Amino acid sequence: MATAGLLLLVDLDGVLYRGADPVPGIAAVLATRAARGDDIVYVTNNSMWYREEYVERIARMGAPVTANQIVSSPRATALYLRDHEPSIRHVLTVGASGMDRELEDAGFKVTRAGDVGELIRGGGVEGTDGGNGWEAAGRPDAVVVGLDPKIDYLRLAVANDCVRAGAKFIATNRDPVYPTERAVRPGAGSIVAAVEAASGVSPVSIGKPEPYLLEEAARAVGREASEAIMIGDGLGTDIAAAIAVGARSILMLTGVTTQAALDATAADRRPTAVAADAAELAAILDRLAG
Secondary structure: OOOOOOEEEEEOEOOOEEOOEEOOOHHHHHHHHHHOOOEEEEEEOOOOOOHHHHHHHHHHOOOOOOHHHEEEHHHHHHHHHHHHOOOOOEEEEEOOHHHHHHHHHOOOEEEEHHHHHHHHOOOOOOOOOOOOHHHHOOOOOEEEEOOOOOOOHHHHHHHHHHHHOOOEEEEOOOOOEEEOOOOEEEOHHHHHHHHHHHHOOOOEEOOOOOOHHHHHHHHOOOOOHHHEEEEEOOHHHHHHHHHHHOOEEEEEOOOOOOHHHHHOOOHHHOOOEEEOOHHHHHHHHHHHHO
16 A cells, blocks of 8 residues: 655645745745645635635746645634534624625525624624624624725624624634734734723634644545644644644744744754755655655
8 A cells, every 4th residue: 555645734824925926935945745645735824815815816927736635724714613513503703704604605594694684783893892793693603704905893893793692603713913014903813802801802813823724724635634744834823733633843943933933932842843945845755855
């Protein structure tokens, strides 16, 4: 029986690309590994985009990719709910359209908080004295929160009403910030924190550093997360998630983590290996492949 190749779980921003620009040489390394029989799955906490929206971008850089090789935090959220929460069929969403599509693909009825907000707008100047968001939303079974660039008070109010009424509270991820090419913006975690503070309920979080995203990514190719090598640029997300599932990891110094930050990290929170560029990554993977 042929020995299975490596299982590589690859973060996107900070590893394969930085903003609109590819990280030099990484796509070629991944193409070589795929040709040698390795399984490659891309994992990202970004909750705004649908899987198909990543495919063209990744392929244009020369990396091997199909839609089934992309497991984002909303995709993992949809799979988690489908497989672990069979009583949940109707979800209220606070997030972008990509998250809604992933949930719909998994068979869920999706009600968008933005569509419900106007139904509960009150008559006063502030508009805070309106109806109950849970009733207006059709009594959803769960509330799924991601990054919503159009967030407003009424969307938060609807989510809060639903969670307070007993709907399961799910966060795609708890990243507090969302770095862009021009600024550091509030991330999904900032919105999650607002709902948590208002409702008094802590969510189940799916994205890194929790184990669920890596578990679903490994399952996408019929493997176990503990077999994986996580390739990422975040100590507190990528590497922490790898540790959570008992996987090996490679920290890329091409993104958010500096050498100084790595040097200050406790030994039990460090990656298996560290690479500064594509050449070092290729050498490490050759060594780990035996």
